[in-house]
Amino acid sequence: MRIFKDFKAFNEYIGLPNPLDNDIDIGYYDPPNMLLKSEPIMVDFYRVSFKTNFVDKTTPNAKPVNAVFFNSPEMIGGWDIEPTYKGMYVQLSKKIIDENRFLFKNYLDYGLHEPLFLTDNEIVEITTLFELMIKYYNKERQNFVVLLSYVNVLISLVEAFYKRQFSTDPKEYNRIVTDFQQSVKDYYNRPVSQLPNVQYFADKLGLTPNYLGDIVKHFTNKSALENIHDFVIKRAKELLVDDKKLNTTEVAYELGFEYPNYFSKFFKKQVNLTPKEYRLQTIGKN
Structure with missing residues (x-):
């Protein structure tokens, strides 16, 4: 099983651009040019993925979903997916989480158990926020504090959306x-x-x-x-x-x-x- 210790090696493996920073990496997915099927692997950092029209081929009769997915260090996972989805990702090193733990929530450790299924309005909110994050990310570390603040807002939105999801299906x-x-x-x-x-x-x-x-x-x-x-x-x-x-x-x-x-x-x-x-x-x- 392959273990990826840094963003660069993982991005090369799945077909994403090289990161601009070793502690935070933000970008858009490009499914037609990405690895759509993989054996189980492990990443040694945190990943938050936002995907629309996402179909998991490992699930029988799977229907497209709009959702947020989490990966945490030491979590093992493989995939087999359709190239029809669009989305965005945020990758965070263990170092940046440890140094700024007050900014982050438990959701980064939800893992494979609980995707957050998004409503249309929530997709609009996250997309708008993500565009701001990309803007500051592309300026590299000149506005690192602002970028971290936007990541904090993003995680806070996820918190609110999870509460909505918990209440949607109480049974x-x-x-x-x-x-x-x-x-x-x-x-x-x-x-x-x-x-x-x-x-x-x-x-x-x-x-x-x-x-x-x-x-x-x-x-x-x-x-x-x-x-x-x-x-x-x-x-x-x-x-x-x-x-x-x-x-x-x-x-x-x-x-x-x-x-x-x-x-x-x-x-x-x-x-x-x-x-x-x-x-x-x-x-x-x-």
Whole structure:
């Protein structure tokens, strides 16, 4: 499998012009002169692609779509596409993301899981913004700060459009939330040795953590980690009240805490009572 570490090598492979900069590359697709089919490859940078009338031949009976696609470092992907699409791309190095993380959002890490399907009005907005980006990109680094600002606006637009998409088909996204919540319950239906994290459940569901987290946040108004913590507290309360043979240290281990003191601090922060205080207060009321 080929791995592309920089824009220049990747652009030569698929038939795009040489980049003007090593950290940001912007341009238009030219499908008739590009590689339309490829074995799986990996790129070591971020890519955001905007494509209209795009047909993926690997999908049976695929219909043309207008969408935004993401590729992140270490993501493996191949393609087989029709040469009928038009589009634009932005490529960003890991360095520029790390140095300007405050400008960028989780969507760069959505990966292959969730294209953003665009409405006609959204296409017009993105095209207009992209033309401005190309203008400043062609001036190379003379207006680099302005160019980065436009990239930030572009990512902010994507954020707004994703919220619209999440709300358009709530049944599909609610299924993901339900599967996530059920996975948390299933995790505690067996002996555990550590606290679970968002990455664990994202892997179980075949999603990226950022994608899972944004859907969960959109529909529950809490982050995925907050949802996990809520369940841990619920389970802790059940153990403290229903299984009086367990002391608080044993409850901590049952929940996957490595250090009982951390469990006590965690519980106190969430409930405003220590585990012992909660147990005594609840049992006393009953």
